[in-house]
Amino acid sequence: xxNPILVxxxxxxxxxxxxxxxxxxxxxxxxxxxxxxENDYVRLIDVHIKPHDTTLxxxxxxxxxxxxxxxxxxxxxxxxxxxxxxxxxxxxxxYAAYDEKPITxxxxxxxxxxxxxxxxxxxxxxxAGDTCGIILQTDFHLEIVKKLVHVYILDLNAEKMAxxxxxxxxxxxxxxxxxxxxxxxxxxxxxFYFFPPHSNIEIISGKENARCVLLELK
Numbered sequence: 077x078x079n080p081i082l083v084x085x086x087x088x089x090x091x092x093x094x095x096x097x098x099x100x101x102x103x104x105x106x107x108x109x110x111x112x113x114e115n116d117y118v119r120l121i122d123v124h125i126k127p128h129d130t131t132l133x134x135x136x137x138x139x140x141x142x143x144x145x146x147x148x149x150x151x152x153x154x155x156x157x158x159x160x161x162x163x164x165x166x167x168x169x170x171y172a173a174y175d176e177k178p179i180t181x182x183x184x185x186x187x188x189x190x191x192x193x194x195x196x197x198x199x200x201x202x203x204a205g206d207t208c209g210i211i212l213q214t215d216f217h218l219e220i221v222k223k224l225v226h227v228y229i230l231d232l233n234a235e236k237m238a239x240x241x242x243x244x245x246x247x248x249x250x251x252x253x254x255x256x257x258x259x260x261x262x263x264x265x266x267x268f269y270f271f272p273p274h275s276n277i278e279i280i281s282g283k284e285n286a287r288c289v290l291l292e293l294k
Contacts, residue, residue: 100155100180103195106134113270117246117293119197120268125150126191130184137178138197141220141227143250143289144168145192145266154181161186164193166265167252167287169227171220192266194250196291198224203294208245213238216290226292232256232281240277246293247271249279254286263288 103121104111108131113120119138125131133155144164153159185191203224210218211228215238220227232238232254240247248270249256251263257280261269271277279288 100133100135103134103136106132109134109195113268115199115270117199118248118270118291119199120248121195121197123193123195124190125183125185127185127188131182133180133182135178135180136172136174136195138199139175139222139224140172140198141196141225141291142170142172143194143196145194145250145252146190148189148191149186150191151184151186152181154179167229167289169219169229169289171222171225171227194268196248198293200224200294204244208243208292208294211240211292224294226294228290228292230279230288230290232279232286234281234284234286236281238279240275240279240290242274242276244273246273247275247277248291248293249277250289250291252287252289254284255282256280256286256288257282 103109104119108125109121109123111119112122145166147165149161149163151159151161210226215230215232215236217229217231218226219229230238248268249258249263250268251265253265256263258269259271259275259278263269
């Protein structure tokens with residue numbers, strides 16, 4: 077006859093493992109992370125975390141561009157590591173090679189206003205034969221250069237125009253501050269618009285200075 081204490085111990089251990097695994101979800105299934113755009117180039121995940129709220133422990137496994145949209149103090153903790161606290165500001169960007177080194181972590185809002193960030197997963201494995209070189213216009217500030225993406229911050233004075241000529245690259249434009257019109261699509265802070273390849277793009281600022289982030293997607 078089996079030892080009832082041993083059986084109970086094994087069952088309890090299995091229960092703990094099940095609970096731990098169920099608490100770790102792909103980022104797209106974490107309730108604070110909402111997929112708002114998905115195509116052959118990107119999966120755009122829009123993230124809002126209320127003051128002093130915390131996400132579930134979730135997994136990132138795709139190369140990602142992170143664009144911060146709020147001034148916030150946030151905490152992060154990778155499973156098995158010590159927590160860390162950081163201050164972020166609108167238009168701050170970073171690149172994470174989660175495809176090479178996936179992470180499992182949780183994030184919390186350590187401040188008193190909503191934390192807003194976009195996690196933009198890059199969907200392609202290799203770039204196409206693109207015809208989009210580095211944009212050299214003075215209003216475009218190059219922040220990130222990777223094989224699948226160039227990331228720029230675009231600062232426009234009031235009622236000024238910038239243009240992007242058509243190429244084999246797609247583009248994702250994200251509003252940071254002010255109001256811009258991009259091919260007659262109005263963008264304000266936290267809004268975005270995707271332009272497929274071979275689009276001529278005309279960006280015009282409103283009556284105040286405007287800032288946006290541009291992803292050039294190969």
